[in-house]
Amino acid sequence: MLYKELLKHMRKCPFCTDGNRIIKQNKFAFLTYALAPYSSHHLLVIPKRHVFSINELNKKEEKSVSDLLEIGTRLIHEYGDKNCTVLVRDGHNNKMKSIDHLHYHIIPNHRIGDFDSKGKKRRILEEKEIDRIMKDMKSCLESIGK
Template identity: 35%
Template sequence: MTYEHENCPFCQIADANNHHRVLEHNDHGFVIRDGFPVSEGHSLIIPKRHVQSFFELTPAERNALLELLETAKADLDREYSPAAYNIGINDGPAAGQTVPHVHIHLIPRFDEAGVDPRGGVRWVVPEKADYWSGRK
């Protein structure tokens, strides 16, 4: 799937002044809630410039996005008091990236009875995730 700047849903948000979905912003990026959240408060940290890969960001963009990540976490701590977080980037189609505009997922995690969270992001490859139980 290829998006040009004008067809990119994240660029449409970045290009709008005071877009209603933007929770925080700085010179290089902004924070929104994920449209298809994994958990309550699931947020995306997105650069304003249309760039597909994290590895194509400038140092200033990377630093600005990490500042927004910290701000978003503090906001989620206040609003939802999660027990933990998953932080992830799907970089490229083979990694599951569906919108080719880099974005960082900040996913609040909550203690859930009967749920074993071990393995975390390793579950993107389910057959490799459980390395501790001896199951193959």
């Protein structure tokens, strides 16, 4: 079955309901494998509480997630994969994210690639684009009080 087909039939959050896929857990998070992996030994770290964003985690949950990310990447390296990519899926479900529940992918030997999110070849930013990004992000920092 393809991942897209599984998603069509999913009625409940799979990260809240599927407790038998746990490789390792602690008080606030668990380490599991990806049901539809990008590569062999693709792992996931999932907070136990159904949250959508990193910003919703409390300090204890952040520590639990961090501890399992460290264990997961050690497992990948111990198994023999030289590198891995940690990818956080934050925010609400839309066409770019299949499952609402915040989760962290640990993907062995995954190349991010030469294409951007729109499928265009990645390019180096121009000075004016860098200036705009810096201005926008610094303005946002002020608005969130950081």
